[in-house]
Amino acid sequence: MNRIARIAAGAAALLAAPVPAFASAQAAATTVTTCGWSGLQAGLSTKVCADVTGNSVVLYGQIGLAGPPSPGTPxxxxxxxLLTRLTADVAGGNSLGAVNGRTVFQISTVRVDGITATVPCGSTVHASFSVESFYRGPSPVTVDVPVVC
Known part of the structure; x- marks a missing residue:
């Protein structure tokens, strides 16, 4: 068998080989991000999001500018x-926790991490995120996320 024939036979064998098991496992572990509606709190735009991978859920809040500055604003x-509060629970079930904290916001969007949990497949996770400042109270934003495994 000449050299070109051996290379062609090797390439054909590689193409016919079965896909390794780890490749299909990676495809099954897709992360789906779901965010709730944005809300206005303390003059800022806020939302709560969930990253779901299988039955693992990561919940976080985001704080950004509510819009362009008014004319004459420095x-x-x-x-x-800002004082922040992130809470979550399984609908009709147990609490996944609550995280209170402080963060400083100026211009750039801020991500406020806090809750990571493993929940039963088929359940729905409800999360709430709020911010408040010295002169404005909280107005929570929420998201409900199905955990489909």
């Missing part, structure tokens, strides 16, 4: 110290 805005 730029960049002064940093704001």
């Amino acid at each position: 730029w960049p805005p002064a940093p704001q110290e």
Whole structure:
């Protein structure tokens, strides 16, 4: 068998080989991100999101600017110290936890991490995120996420 024939036979054998098991496992572990509606809190835009991979759920809040500054507003805005609260539970079931914290927001979107949990397949996770400042109270945003395994 000449050299070109051996190379062609080797290539054909590789193409006919079965797909390794780890490749199909990676395809099954797809992460789906779901975010709730944005809300206005403390003059900012906030939302709560969930990353679901199988039956693992990662919940976090996001804080961003509510819109462009009004004419005459000093730029960049002064940093704001915010109180944050992220809570989650399985609908009709147990609490997944609550995280209270402080964060400083100025211009760039801030991600507030907090809750990671493993939940039963077929359940729905309900999460709530709120921010407040010294002069404005909270107005929570929510998301309900089905956990489909």
